[in-house]
Amino acid sequence: MKISVEVNGQAQERDVEPRTLLVHFLRENLGLTGTHIGCETTICGACTVHLDGRAVKSCTLFAVQADGHKLTTVEGLARDAEHLHPVQIGFWEEHGLQCGYCTPGMIMTTSALLAENPNPSEVEIRHAIEGNICRCTGYQQIVNAVQHAAKIASTIGKGAR
Amino acid sequence: MPVRPVSVGERIKRREDPRLIRGLASYTDDLKLHGGLHAAFVRSDYAAGRIDKVDVSRALARKGVVAVYTFDDLRGKVGRTPCVARPEPGRDAEHPLLADRFVRWVGQPIAVVIAEDRYIARDGALDVAVDITPLPAVVDLKRALEPAAPRVYADHKDNIALHIPRSMNPEVEKLFAEADGTVRLELVNQRVAPVSMEGRAVLAHWDEGPQRLTLWTSTQVPHLVKQSVAQCLGLAEIRIRVIAPEVGGGFGAKIPVYAEECLLPWISKQLRRPVKWSETRTENLLGTTHGRGHIHEIEAAYRKNGELLALRGRVISDVGAYPSFFGASIATFTPLMMPGCYRVKALDVEVVCVYTNTMATDAYRGAGRPEAAYTVERVMDEIAAATGLDAVEVRRRNFIPKSAFPFTTATGAVYDSGDYELALAKALERFDYPASRARQAKARAEGKLVGIGVATFTEICGLGPSTGASPIQRTGSWESGMVRVEPTGNVVITTGASPHGQGQETAFAQMAADAFGIDMNDVEVMHGDTDVVTHGVGTFGSRGLVVGGTAVHMALAKVTAKASRIAAHLLDAKPEQVSFDGESFRVAGSERKMTFRQVAEAAHLWNVPIPGEEPGLEAVARFEPTGTTFPFGAHFCEVEVDPDTGEVALLRYLAVDDAGKIVNPLLADGQRLGGIIQGLGQAMCEEVRYDESGQLLTATLMDYAMPKAHMFPRIELDSTCTPTHLNPLGAKGIGELGTIGSTPCFVSAVLDALRPRGVKHLDMPLKAERVWRALAEAAR
Numbered sequence: 001m002k003i004s005v006e007v008n009g010q011a012q013e014r015d016v017e018p019r020t021l022l023v024h025f026l027r028e029n030l031g032l033t034g035t036h037i038g039c040e041t042t043i044c045g046a047c048t049v050h051l052d053g054r055a056v057k058s059c060t061l062f063a064v065q066a067d068g069h070k071l072t073t074v075e076g077l078a079r080d081a082e083h084l085h086p087v088q089i090g091f092w093e094e095h096g097l098q099c100g101y102c103t104p105g106m107i108m109t110t111s112a113l114l115a116e117n118p119n120p121s122e123v124e125i126r127h128a129i130e131g132n133i134c135r136c137t138g139y140q141q142i143v144n145a146v147q148h149a150a151k152i153a154s155t156i157g158k159g160a161r
Numbered sequence: 162m163p164v165r166p167v168s169v170g171e172r173i174k175r176r177e178d179p180r181l182i183r184g185l186a187s188y189t190d191d192l193k194l195h196g197g198l199h200a201a202f203v204r205s206d207y208a209a210g211r212i213d214k215v216d217v218s219r220a221l222a223r224k225g226v227v228a229v230y231t232f233d234d235l236r237g238k239v240g241r242t243p244c245v246a247r248p249e250p251g252r253d254a255e256h257p258l259l260a261d262r263f264v265r266w267v268g269q270p271i272a273v274v275i276a277e278d279r280y281i282a283r284d285g286a287l288d289v290a291v292d293i294t295p296l297p298a299v300v301d302l303k304r305a306l307e308p309a310a311p312r313v314y315a316d317h318k319d320n321i322a323l324h325i326p327r328s329m330n331p332e333v334e335k336l337f338a339e340a341d342g343t344v345r346l347e348l349v350n351q352r353v354a355p356v357s358m359e360g361r362a363v364l365a366h367w368d369e370g371p372q373r374l375t376l377w378t379s380t381q382v383p384h385l386v387k388q389s390v391a392q393c394l395g396l397a398e399i400r401i402r403v404i405a406p407e408v409g410g411g412f413g414a415k416i417p418v419y420a421e422e423c424l425l426p427w428i429s430k431q432l433r434r435p436v437k438w439s440e441t442r443t444e445n446l447l448g449t450t451h452g453r454g455h456i457h458e459i460e461a462a463y464r465k466n467g468e469l470l471a472l473r474g475r476v477i478s479d480v481g482a483y484p485s486f487f488g489a490s491i492a493t494f495t496p497l498m499m500p501g502c503y504r505v506k507a508l509d510v511e512v513v514c515v516y517t518n519t520m521a522t523d524a525y526r527g528a529g530r531p532e533a534a535y536t537v538e539r540v541m542d543e544i545a546a547a548t549g550l551d552a553v554e555v556r557r558r559n560f561i562p563k564s565a566f567p568f569t570t571a572t573g574a575v576y577d578s579g580d581y582e583l584a585l586a587k588a589l590e591r592f593d594y595p596a597s598r599a600r601q602a603k604a605r606a607e608g609k610l611v612g613i614g615v616a617t618f619t620e621i622c623g624l625g626p627s628t629g630a631s632p633i634q635r636t637g638s639w640e641s642g643m644v645r646v647e648p649t650g651n652v653v654i655t656t657g658a659s660p661h662g663q664g665q666e667t668a669f670a671q672m673a674a675d676a677f678g679i680d681m682n683d684v685e686v687m688h689g690d691t692d693v694v695t696h697g698v699g700t701f702g703s704r705g706l707v708v709g710g711t712a713v714h715m716a717l718a719k720v721t722a723k724a725s726r727i728a729a730h731l732l733d734a735k736p737e738q739v740s741f742d743g744e745s746f747r748v749a750g751s752e753r754k755m756t757f758r759q760v761a762e763a764a765h766l767w768n769v770p771i772p773g774e775e776p777g778l779e780a781v782a783r784f785e786p787t788g789t790t791f792p793f794g795a796h797f798c799e800v801e802v803d804p805d806t807g808e809v810a811l812l813r814y815l816a817v818d819d820a821g822k823i824v825n826p827l828l829a830d831g832q833r834l835g836g837i838i839q840g841l842g843q844a845m846c847e848e849v850r851y852d853e854s855g856q857l858l859t860a861t862l863m864d865y866a867m868p869k870a871h872m873f874p875r876i877e878l879d880s881t882c883t884p885t886h887l888n889p890l891g892a893k894g895i896g897e898l899g900t901i902g903s904t905p906c907f908v909s910a911v912l913d914a915l916r917p918r919g920v921k922h923l924d925m926p927l928k929a930e931r932v933w934r935a936l937a938e939a940a941r
Contacts, residue, residue, distance in 0.1 A: 017280070019280070020280075024279075027190075027191075028278075031193075032184070033184070033187070033188075033190075033191035034183070034184015034185065035184070036188070036358075036359070036409070037190075037439075038358050038359070038360075038442065038862075039442040039861065039862040040441055040442055040443075040861075041442065041861050041862055041863050043861070043862040043863055043867075044358065044442075044862055044867075046358055073184065074182075074183065074184035075183065075184045075185070077183075078183055081179060081183070084182070084183075088182040088183065091178065091182050092174055092175070092178045092179070092182055093174060095174065095175065095827050095828070095830070095831050097178060097181055097182065097662075098410075098662030098663070098664070098831055098835060099357070099358065099359070099407075099408065099409045099410040099661055099662030100177070100178075100181030100182075100186055100407065100409065100662065101188065101357075101358040101359040101409030101410060102358045103181050103182060104184045107182060122875070123871075125870075126870040126871040126873075127870075127871050129869075129870045130869050130870060130871050132870075133358065133862070133867050133869065134358070134870075135356055135357060135358050135410050135412065135835075135839070135867075136358075136410055136662050136831070136835045137831060137834060137835050137838075138834035138835040138836070138837055138838030138839070138873070138876065138899075139838065139869075139870040139873065140834045140873075140875060140876055141830075141831060141834060142870070143870070143875075
């Protein structure tokens with residue numbers, strides 16, 4: 001099936017098998033390997049991307065379901081190393097990652113959170129990442145990272161660019 | 162005095178992060194080679210059975226399927242699944258890469274389908290028809306020990322893989338006879354799954370031209386993979402390059418060298434094309450090693466003043482269906498570390514490692530030590546309950562005093578250094594223990610089930626010396642470090658450790674920056690590539706900094722010494738007159754000096770030859786630990802149990818840890834926080850469950866309960882610093898500390914909450930249902 005999607009601001013047209021999972025489409029067809037696969041069951045959140053600005057888990061969506069929609073992956077958050085998204089800065093500053101495998105999903109989930117709720121409480125942050133599993137950090141430094149991001153975003157205006 | 166600020170000891174953010182936060186890091190599955198094929202495995206649906214027939218014809222007929230292999234294709238051409246801790250003959254099992262006539266656990270690979278893409282490979286795997294006659298399986302550990310139990314290996318006389326009998330030490334019997342009381346516990350330390358967020362992944366490329374194999378694999382031990390694959394396939398090591406690219410966590414499960422890591426290179430060599438396999442999460446839960454899986458039957462003798470005199474009993478360890486890499490050796494650490502931080506006078510503990518029709522177990526964050534700490538901490542709480550003494554007081558009365566170090570325990574472990582009283586005192590103060598107990602008493606009076614938990618513990622890190630190494634391993638307990646200075650004065654470090662989240666690219670760059678007075682950004686740290694890195698061992702057992710970091714430190718010192726000699730010659734001084742002040746080599750009592758970069762340039766330009774020296778500036782060092790380090794800690798927590806649902810809320814958690822000197826507190830905090838939550842995961846929710854026929858009931862993350870963010874309060878951290886004399890860094894190891902302390906601490910708190918209701922025993926995980934049932938039973 002032919003699908004047209006906008007990924008990280010670029011229009012993409014591809015022919016895909018109907019059964020192709022969105023995460024495989026991103027990784028294999030478009031070469032965007034920043035989106036990871038951790039469980040294939042919508043539990044771990046490593047595959048989280050933005051679909052029309054909302055955080056979704058791309059391991060249990062078909063690529064054809066994204067037809068006509070706008071997608072953002074972790075690669076699309078920052079133009080270059082000098083223009084990191086506040087959430088990326090937060091993760092770096094607060095040691096919000098170790099092995100880094102869950103990180104793109106965590107960043108996509110929490111950047112969507114901050115877009116909706118620019119000043120979340122610790123409890124709200126912890127609930128927002130309930131669907132994202134991290135085995136390394138114990139989550140605390142991820143919470144710190146998101147708080148850090150909220151602080152920067154509030155000083156430089158709207159977070160996402 | 163150093164001119165530059167020292168970076169070691171500072172909270173420096175990681176240099177690893179920019180690539181990871183932008184999605185630009187390359188894990189194994191992210192790599193793509195021209196002409197690459199994909200592998201999918203056909204795995205056993207039965208825990209025990211005889212393979213009658215494997216029909217691959219339909220798979221082979223499928224468009225896009227390139228090949229299908231079964232054991233018949235491998236027979237006589239490849240070796241067994243690599244194993245270092247091999248049981249004795251008659252108890253050992255030659256575990257094949259693909260099942261040979263019999264299957265012994267659900268998930269065991271039977272056939273592998275190679276196809277043009279991963280979807281076709283999976284279709285092909287479904288096409289393979291396997292006829293299996295089921296045989297009786299044995300899953301329960303104690304059942305496996307019964308003489309009439311089905312045997313995992315029909316030609317073995319029982320299901321025992323390793324047996325270390327009781328020594329019948331008369332001292333132990335004497336202490337039991339003299340004791341005021343004894344407690345007896347049977348504790349289940351349940352099987353858990355390591356669940357690194359990246360599963361295992363392998364990409365093998367045999368290059369027929371140069372006759373070399375490149376193997377990318379998600380491992381903690383690339384050098385051991387190289388040796389093991391060479392041995393299994395009969396290839397010379399020099400024909401193999403193993404690369405651990407970005408590795409998404411390991412936690413012990415990526416130490417074993419697996420059948421898939423041997424099989425894919427062999428297939429690539431047959432087909433002369435690259436082959437890739439990435440496990441699914443279900444494959445990860447079925448076929449990547451599990452951890453723990455112990456039953457401890459322990460008796461403790463004590464005096465009424467709370468003094469623990471002796472321990473005796475049995476450790477039963479589930480090694481699963483085959484001896485994994487280090488699998489059968491893990492439980493031997495348990496009796497060794499069972500004294501914990503206490504002056505136990507004598508121990509006599511038997512170890513029985515048992516085969517069952519389940520996935521093999523192996524190292525998992527702590528590997529044998531968490532099991533020991535859990536048991537001795539449960540014993541401490543039982544002694545407190547029996548004597549009416551406070552749980553903290555009982556521990557304190559049994560501490561090995563600061564003045565006794567180095568201390569040899571009753572099990573022969575030589576503890577390097579410790580000040581348990583100091584860590585405990587700090588924790589008591591931070592936790593405000595008397596106030597917490599007062600609050601608890603008030604809450605209890607209101608009918609609330611509030612509990613306070615404590616764990617004081619130590620563990621063993623940075624294993625060595627190499628005299629204990631297995632000849633099969635062909636590598637000792639040392640680690641390598643190399644420092645190469647470029648003509649510009651920029652520095653390349655390679656380490657035989659293989660970090661995968663620990664942050665050693667940052668920590669080692671800090672060390673080099675301090676050693677040479679250069680910017681951290683002018684240091685490159687390389688690891689995980691056997692063609693680039695001097696032969697080494699890898700990352701496990703909290704050895705990355707303690708052993709690997711020390712090797713780097715030694716190499717830096719060698720380079721500094723040579724640089725100093727070169728500077729002396731060029732500055733027209735005697736070597737002993739020259740010293741490095743953190744920025745320049747200076748001649749004592751004069752203004753003559755050279756920066757490190759000037760020395761590096763001179764060492765390579767060599768237009769002024771230095772007598773007795775070679776050009777260039779680099780050094781390799783290997784650190785052989787002469788002993789092991791024993792970090793320690795004191796943890797406290799507070800819980801409240803809902804009497805109606807059994808749900809446990811963790812209200813507060815405080816950790817005071819002592820890992821000696823810290824190179825980067827930011828990284829150390831990360832290790833501690835992650836470790837604490839991982840240990841709490843075991844205590845609260847995690848459990849690998851098989852049914853009695855050996856079917857895995859927890860084969861997805863929908864069924865295997867992982868700790869999640871909302872379950873935890875903010876963990877409070879504090880620390881003390883008791884350096885070790887065993888390495889020049891003074892570092893004791895931190896990777897596993899949190900995991901070892903937090904599991905018993907949480908259980909201690911829940912039992913403390915429930916004791917007034919008559920609940921005296923619980924086994925992990927302390928899920929609501931289990932706690933509710935215990936409350937209901939006690940009320941009856």
